[in-house]
Amino acid sequence: MSRPPTIKDVAERADCGIATVSRVLNGRGSASAQTRQKVFAAAAELGFEFSPLGRSLQSNSTRTIGCIVPSLANPVFAEVVQAAQTEMLRQDYQLILACSDYDEGLETKAIRTLLSKQVDGLIVTVSDAQSSAGLDLIRARSIPCCLIYNRPGNGLPSWTVDNVGAAWAVARAFAKHGHVHTGFLALRFKRSDRSRERYEGYVAACTSLGMSRPSLLEIEEQEGNLLELLGGLLAENQNLTGIFASNDYLALAAMKTARGLGKTVPGDLSIVGFDGISTGLMVEPNLATVITNPQAIGRGAASTVLAQLTGAAAPEQPDPAETFSFRSGGSLASPGPDRPDDGEAVTPPSSYQQPRSR
Amino acid sequence: MSRPPTIKDVAERADCGIATVSRVLNGRGSASAQTRQKVFAAAAELGFEFSPLGRSLQSNSTRTIGCIVPSLANPVFAEVVQAAQTEMLRQDYQLILACSDYDEGLETKAIRTLLSKQVDGLIVTVSDAQSSAGLDLIRARSIPCCLIYNRPGNGLPSWTVDNVGAAWAVARAFAKHGHVHTGFLALRFKRSDRSRERYEGYVAACTSLGMSRPSLLEIEEQEGNLLELLGGLLAENQNLTGIFASNDYLALAAMKTARGLGKTVPGDLSIVGFDGISTGLMVEPNLATVITNPQAIGRGAASTVLAQLTGAAAPEQPDPAETFSFRSGGSLASPGPDRPDDGEAVTPPSSYQQPRSR
DNA sequence: GTGAAAGCGCTAACAA
DNA sequence: TTGTTAGCGCTTTCAC
Numbered sequence: 001m002s003r004p005p006t007i008k009d010v011a012e013r014a015d016c017g018i019a020t021v022s023r024v025l026n027g028r029g030s031a032s033a034q035t036r037q038k039v040f041a042a043a044a045e046l047g048f049e050f051s052p053l054g055r056s057l058q059s060n061s062t063r064t065i066g067c068i069v070p071s072l073a074n075p076v077f078a079e080v081v082q083a084a085q086t087e088m089l090r091q092d093y094q095l096i097l098a099c100s101d102y103d104e105g106l107e108t109k110a111i112r113t114l115l116s117k118q119v120d121g122l123i124v125t126v127s128d129a130q131s132s133a134g135l136d137l138i139r140a141r142s143i144p145c146c147l148i149y150n151r152p153g154n155g156l157p158s159w160t161v162d163n164v165g166a167a168w169a170v171a172r173a174f175a176k177h178g179h180v181h182t183g184f185l186a187l188r189f190k191r192s193d194r195s196r197e198r199y200e201g202y203v204a205a206c207t208s209l210g211m212s213r214p215s216l217l218e219i220e221e222q223e224g225n226l227l228e229l230l231g232g233l234l235a236e237n238q239n240l241t242g243i244f245a246s247n248d249y250l251a252l253a254a255m256k257t258a259r260g261l262g263k264t265v266p267g268d269l270s271i272v273g274f275d276g277i278s279t280g281l282m283v284e285p286n287l288a289t290v291i292t293n294p295q296a297i298g299r300g301a302a303s304t305v306l307a308q309l310t311g312a313a314a315p316e317q318p319d320p321a322e323t324f325s326f327r328s329g330g331s332l333a334s335p336g337p338d339r340p341d342d343g344e345a346v347t348p349p350s351s352y353q354q355p356r357s358r
Numbered sequence: 359m360s361r362p363p364t365i366k367d368v369a370e371r372a373d374c375g376i377a378t379v380s381r382v383l384n385g386r387g388s389a390s391a392q393t394r395q396k397v398f399a400a401a402a403e404l405g406f407e408f409s410p411l412g413r414s415l416q417s418n419s420t421r422t423i424g425c426i427v428p429s430l431a432n433p434v435f436a437e438v439v440q441a442a443q444t445e446m447l448r449q450d451y452q453l454i455l456a457c458s459d460y461d462e463g464l465e466t467k468a469i470r471t472l473l474s475k476q477v478d479g480l481i482v483t484v485s486d487a488q489s490s491a492g493l494d495l496i497r498a499r500s501i502p503c504c505l506i507y508n509r510p511g512n513g514l515p516s517w518t519v520d521n522v523g524a525a526w527a528v529a530r531a532f533a534k535h536g537h538v539h540t541g542f543l544a545l546r547f548k549r550s551d552r553s554r555e556r557y558e559g560y561v562a563a564c565t566s567l568g569m570s571r572p573s574l575l576e577i578e579e580q581e582g583n584l585l586e587l588l589g590g591l592l593a594e595n596q597n598l599t600g601i602f603a604s605n606d607y608l609a610l611a612a613m614k615t616a617r618g619l620g621k622t623v624p625g626d627l628s629i630v631g632f633d634g635i636s637t638g639l640m641v642e643p644n645l646a647t648v649i650t651n652p653q654a655i656g657r658g659a660a661s662t663v664l665a666q667l668t669g670a671a672a673p674e675q676p677d678p679a680e681t682f683s684f685r686s687g688g689s690l691a692s693p694g695p696d697r698p699d700d701g702e703a704v705t706p707p708s709s710y711q712q713p714r715s716r
Numbered sequence: 717g718t719g720a721a722a723g724c725g726c727t728a729a730c731a732a
Numbered sequence: 733t734t735g736t737t738a739g740c741g742c743t744t745t746c747a748c
Contacts, residue, residue: 003418006741017719022743029744032717049474053420054741057411057724060361064454072436082430082457089456089468094475096422097455098447099440110447116407117452227639252640259642279637281585282610284617364725375735380727387728388733412725415740 005046007054014042025050056118064094065305066114067123069148070102070192074247075277076294077125080148083298084123091306093120102127102191108134115141121305125149127191129158144308146301149194159300162320163194166290167201167244169326170272173288174242175209177334179270182206182242183215185233185250195246198274202244215240219250230257234269241270241335248273248280248289255283255331266333276327285330292324363404365412372400383408414476422452423663424472425481427506428460428550432605433635434652435483438506441656442481449664451478460485460549466492473499479663483507485549487516502666504659507552517658520678521552524648525559525602527684528630531646532600533567535692537628540564540600541573543591543608553604556632560602573598577608588615592627599628599693606631606638606647613641613689624691634685643688650682 010025011018016035023029024039025048031039042048056062065088069077085095096119100107104127111134114122121144126132129150138145139155147158174182184202186195199216206214217233219226234257245251251273258269265271265285273280276291296318303315368383369376374393381387382397383406389397400406414420423446427435443453454477458465462485469492472480479502484490487508496503497513505516532540542560544553557574564572575591577584592615603609609631616627623629623643631638634649654676661673 008741011719018742019719019721019744020717023718026743030717035717051741052475053411053415054724055743057415057726057740058742058744060724062411072430072440073433075431075433075436078430078433078436081455085455085457089471094454094471095456096452097439097443098453099443113447113452117410249637249640252637256640256642279607279610279640282607282614282637283641284614366725376725377727377736378734381734384727390733393733409725412740413727415724415742416726416728418740 004051005048006051007048009046010039010042010048013046014038060118061120062118063092064096064117064119065121065123065302066096066098066111066117066119068098068100068107068110068114069125070100070127072099074249076247076275076292079294080298080301083295084302085298087299087302088306091310093306100125100127102188104128104132104191107132108137110134111137115143119143120309121145123148123301123305128193129153129156130193144305146304148297148301151193151197157304157314157317159297159304159317160194161290161292161297161323163197164201164204165320166274166292166324166326167198168205169324170244170274170290171202171205171209171211173272173326173328173332174206174244174270175211177242177270177332179242179335180211181215181240182211182244183217183237183240184244184246185217185219185230185254186246187219187250188221189216189218189246192246198244198246214244217243226253227257227260230254231260234258234261234263241268242272242332243269244272244274246274248275248277248287251287251289251331252279252283255287265331267336270333270335271331273331280329288329288332289327290324291327362409363406364409365406367404368397368400368406371404372396418476419478420476421450422454422475422477423479423481423660424454424456424469424475424477426456426458426465426468426472427483428458428485430457432607434605434633434650437652438656438659441653442660443656445657445660446664449668451664458483458485460546462486462490462549465490466495468492469495473501477501478667479503481506481659481663486551487511487514488551502663504662506655506659509551509555515662515672515675517655517662517675518552519648519650519655519681521555522559522562523678524632524650524682524684525556526563527682528602528632528648529560529563529567529569531630531684531686531690532564532602532628533569535600535628535690537600537693538569539573539598540569540602541575541595541598542602542604543575543577543588543612544604545577545608546579547574547576547604550604556602556604572602575601584611585615585618588612589618592616592619592621599626600630600690601627602630602632604632606633606635606645609645609647609689610637610641613645624689625694628690628693630690638687646687646690647685648682649685 007018007021011021024031024036072078088095098110123146125148147156149160150158152158184199189195219229251271254271255265258265263269273287273289276289280287307314365376365379369379379397382389382394430436446453456468481504483506505514507518508516510516542557547553577587609629612629613623616623621627631645631647634647638645665672
């Protein structure tokens with residue numbers, strides 16, 4: 001099979017000029033019924049398709065959107081990316097993916113690379129939206145861009161979760177169950193402004209609600225020995241009756257670790273996660289957590305960028321209160337002797353929430 | 359900020375021809391030291407970068423690889439994609455992602471789209487490599503392509519897991535523990551040749567090992583009510599003492615469901631998964647499973663495609679026996695009264711296996 | 717209604 | 733050593 005036919009081949013076969021082919025096939029300008037016929041026939045016979053390359057060079061647009069997330073190993077980002085990709089495809093845009101591995105340097109490098117690749121827009125999560133060199137590059141080129149999971153700002157829109165509101169919901173849940181001394185468990189705290197936002201919101205909420213200031217249980221890096229590190233942390237913080245983990249995976253790990261230390265969950269230690277990944281429902285007891293909707297975020301961010309490109313109206317973002325809902329679960333109960341949770345949701349489920357599928 | 363400078367701008371500023379700029383900046387051909395100096399200076403001052411578009415049009419290559427997987431919601435694919443992306447980036451290639459959602463039609467459509475986008479190569483998982491229309495398109499254009507998780511064949515290489523070997527390992531583990539009546543649990547069985555391969559291998563192994571022919575517990579589709587569907591299946595198959603699930607997520611769901619039916623795991627029902635996702639270690643009891651290495655597969659597939667592009671030697675694939683290892687766990691024990699597993703691995707861990715990170 | 721021609725940014729062949 | 737030129741596939745004036 002030789003190389004794909006070009007507009008020239010079609011013109012030759014239809015016995016007309018290339019401009020005519022372009023016009024006919026693009027439905028622009030005029031052409032006699034007969035010419036149209038011939039051109040369509042020729043194109044069909046040759047199996048002709050426009051080369052996006054020639055077009056891009058000409059139009060200076062690639063119908064391509066760059067997407068940068070820290071890691072697909074985090075199912076939340078995996079879902080976001082997939083949803084974004086699906087939405088772009090609907091509008092005939094392609095998604096170029098890059099992972100920053102939670103590294104600010106790689107982040108900036110990836111942005112630079114994608115920009116030089118002439119992407120028409122970007123969807124990005126950075127570790128710190130306020131101080132990101134990469135975002136500066138984007139703004140300098142004034143290319144459509146939408147953040148995800150970052151705080152909006154500096155002129156860039158963002159689809160995210162109301163971290164502070166969610167942290168308050170968690171604090172209220174702990175308070176309601178009579179917890180006083182709780183901790184906030186985070187991985188790579190320094191590299192994630194969303195994690196910090198959750199923490200700060202949580203601190204504010206706890207103190208406001210009359211609980212003691214939550215301890216910060218921080219895990220720096222690698223996780224080969226995540227369980228060991230966690231074991232150390234939990235052992236050092238025996239006074240805590242509850243832990244709010246900055247994501248579900250950590251929460252599950254904490255449950256596991258607590259068990260390993262001979263503690264019962266929720267009897268000796270209550271645990272609440274964040275994200276609402278479906279595995280949280282597979283464990284015993286069920287994981288209490290903050291449910292978010294990565295699909296809506298991915299779809300929304302994609303629409304936002306595409307809207308800027310096409311001049312369409314930007315999609316409306318949901319009310320912050322609708323960006324999450326609290327799910328109670330067996331992992332949260334009153335401290336002391338085991339007592340099952342009453343199952344009452346603190347935040348009512350909203351229509352924004354949708355069943356997860358895989 | 360105006361549009362990025364072109365080679366012409368540089369030539370003007372360096373007071374020379376555009377060809378000279380091209381030569382100097384690309385390090386091809388010769389140029390006097392002085393000219394070189396001027397060109398470099400001009401390029402630097404202008405912040406010039408080659409436009410990949412012009413280059414592509416010229417060279418007929420986009421430095422872009424398409425990647426199609428069923429879904430990123432499956433952490434195995436998420437890891438594969440990320441690993442592939444990382445490897446491509448190392449060689450300055452971009453990764454365009456598309457998800458087929460386990461739909462053969464979308465699969466073909468995605469392949470068609472990416473081909474028309476002029477990707478230089480493809481990394482693909484199809485639902486059935488033997489009968490895929492999309493793969494035919496790829497072969498027709500003779501574009502470098504590497505399958506993942508599919509059986510190699512029809513001239514296309516594939517990085518995958520030795521599904522049959524792994525199924526045998528699982529069967530041997532069940533046999534060793536004295537199980538006779540077991541079942542194979544699969545989701546979307548019809549749409550996944552890898553799932554079928556695991557099943558067929560498992561059937562062969564069980565019968566060879568003197569166990570009864572395993573039942574096929576099949577779940578068609580959606581999972582909104584996955585747990586309910588599973589409940590039904592398990593209830594209908596009370597005679598089984600063991601279940602081999604075609605992936606870990608299903609395995610975890612089965613554990614949950616079994617508990618819901620008042621069964622103990624592994625006392626009343628032993629469960630073995632497939633994939634080795636890290637969450638399997640967070641549950642109680644630990645999930646016995648087949649550990650695979652998606653990262654190696656993603657990296658390998660990427661290298662394989664890139665090698666074809668650059669003419670480098672294709673990376674060597676690991677011995678099939680090294681593509682997986684069996685991990686024993688608390689979810690597998692002898693049927694009857696609870697008896698803890700002895701923890702002995704059936705397949706020795708190999709250097710091919712690496713710690714998962716997220 | 718239609719085609720010739722310029723030009724998008726680049727590389728490579730060919731002259732000079 | 734260097735510049736000129738001809739495309740790569742396409743869109744878009746602008747004459748005809």
